[in-house]
Amino acid sequence: MRRIFKRAAWILGGVMLAGSIAWVAARPAEPDAFYLPPSAVPQQPGALLRQEPFDRKVPPGSVAWRILYSTLGMDGHPAVASAIVMMARTAPAGPRPVIAYAHGTTGVMPGCAPSLSRNPFENVPALPELLRRGWIYVATDYVGQGVAGPHPYLIGEGEGRSVLDSIRALHQMEEVHASDRVVVWGHSQGGNAALWTGILSATYAPEISIAGVAALAPATNLPALVDVDQYTVVGRMLSSMILRAYSDVYPDVEFNAYSSGWKRLVARDMSARCLFVPEALTSVAESVAAGRTIYNVAGPISGALGRRLAENTPDRPIRQPLLIAQGLTDDLVLPEIQSQFVSRRCAAGQSLEYRRYAGRTHISMIAGDSPLLGDLLAWTKDRLSGVPVSDGCRDILH
Numbered sequence: 001m002r003r004i005f006k007r008a009a010w011i012l013g014g015v016m017l018a019g020s021i022a023w024v025a026a027r028p029a030e031p032d033a034f035y036l037p038p039s040a041v042p043q044q045p046g047a048l049l050r051q052e053p054f055d056r057k058v059p060p061g062s063v064a065w066r067i068l069y070s071t072l073g074m075d076g077h078p079a080v081a082s083a084i085v086m087m088a089r090t091a092p093a094g095p096r097p098v099i100a101y102a103h104g105t106t107g108v109m110p111g112c113a114p115s116l117s118r119n120p121f122e123n124v125p126a127l128p129e130l131l132r133r134g135w136i137y138v139a140t141d142y143v144g145q146g147v148a149g150p151h152p153y154l155i156g157e158g159e160g161r162s163v164l165d166s167i168r169a170l171h172q173m174e175e176v177h178a179s180d181r182v183v184v185w186g187h188s189q190g191g192n193a194a195l196w197t198g199i200l201s202a203t204y205a206p207e208i209s210i211a212g213v214a215a216l217a218p219a220t221n222l223p224a225l226v227d228v229d230q231y232t233v234v235g236r237m238l239s240s241m242i243l244r245a246y247s248d249v250y251p252d253v254e255f256n257a258y259s260s261g262w263k264r265l266v267a268r269d270m271s272a273r274c275l276f277v278p279e280a281l282t283s284v285a286e287s288v289a290a291g292r293t294i295y296n297v298a299g300p301i302s303g304a305l306g307r308r309l310a311e312n313t314p315d316r317p318i319r320q321p322l323l324i325a326q327g328l329t330d331d332l333v334l335p336e337i338q339s340q341f342v343s344r345r346c347a348a349g350q351s352l353e354y355r356r357y358a359g360r361t362h363i364s365m366i367a368g369d370s371p372l373l374g375d376l377l378a379w380t381k382d383r384l385s386g387v388p389v390s391d392g393c394r395d396i397l398h
Contacts, residue, residue, distance in 0.1 A: 041070050051066070051067045061090070069169035085173065098135065108153045163186075181384050190218075221337050228334060235332070243294070323353045325356075325365065325372055327365035331361065
């Protein structure tokens with residue numbers, strides 16, 4: 001028995017040593033001077049503060065910028081966020097419709113913004129088709145991923161404000177002739193953000209005309225998802241980010257009340273790293289070393305954390321046409337949990353279209369060969385064209 005414990009300690013020590021050796025290379029990229037906020041941030045959210053051309057991995061025939069804009073932090077004070085704006089160089093005359101994209105999990109620290117990554121458009125569904133149709137792409141980095149945080153990871157109001165204020169800022173760009181018609185897309189964390197964008201739009205930004213909300217594999221029932229995912233390798237990495245973000249934003253959530261000892265050290269280290277490869281490989285090793293869960297003091301759905309997760313479940317009415325898409329072999333956002341959420345919203349009177357895709361995982365559902373892409377583009381075209389939707393819920397299995 002003693003040999004077994006010795007070997008286990010040796011393996012754990014090796015993993016932790018490998019992590020410490022890779023520590024410098026695995027830290028988030030240092031945001032450059034573009035992301036430094038001005039000395040005085042405007043009180044008005046959605047003000048365009050700065051812009052410059054952006055060319056990293058931009059598709060041929062397109063032009064892009066990164067922008068800095070004001071928004072409202074979770075503390076109610078002015079904050080700053082960044083975003084990427086992109087459009088085709090040539091398009092039909094007249095104002096162009098807008099697709100506001102909310103990205104999935106990349107991390108919770110400055111440096112984890114897609115606008116800072118090597119592949120800023122990784123896992124963006126139907127991007128070439130979007131541009132060919134003459135639509136404008138604006139994708140927020142949220143608060144706290146380029147500019148200093150805290151980042152509102154799976155915190156609905158913070159995410160939704162970042163999306164809505166990116167749309168406001170976009171309309172102030174002289175180079176971009178954007179129309180008032182906007183459709184919001186979001187995947188995973190961004191699906192949660194897209195739903196909250198729809199929830200908040202009427203009160204936070206009533207002047208923005210959102211024609212539809214498409215949430216792809218959205219994180220919806222947060223307590224249920226976090227409770228299940230904590231036992232998976234990726235789930236433990238995401239759990240560390242949730243614990244850091246929620247303890248940074250909410251005074252009643254304490255990191256140490258949920259994780260202690262060496263597991264807390266591992267969790268804090270994982271949470272300080274982005275999900276970009278190869279940086280995320282160190283987090284994978286630490287997640288394996290952490291064992292079953294990082295929550296070794298209290299479970300994630302207990303106490304203040306559990307209450308705050310429930311608060312950020314997008315269980316409120318959305319006035320715009322709503323599409324929810326789900327892969328049926330998704331092992332991160334589980335199909336049964338998604339279907340329960342949809343059933344609950346439908347029972348509450350929410351009209352929506354629920355599309356389920358057999359054989360599609362969390363990522364393959366938005367891959368280039370996925371049938372979702374054609375459905376998403378057609379649905380979006382109808383929303384931008386003002387095609388009416390029927391009341392009630394439609395469940396479509398592909």
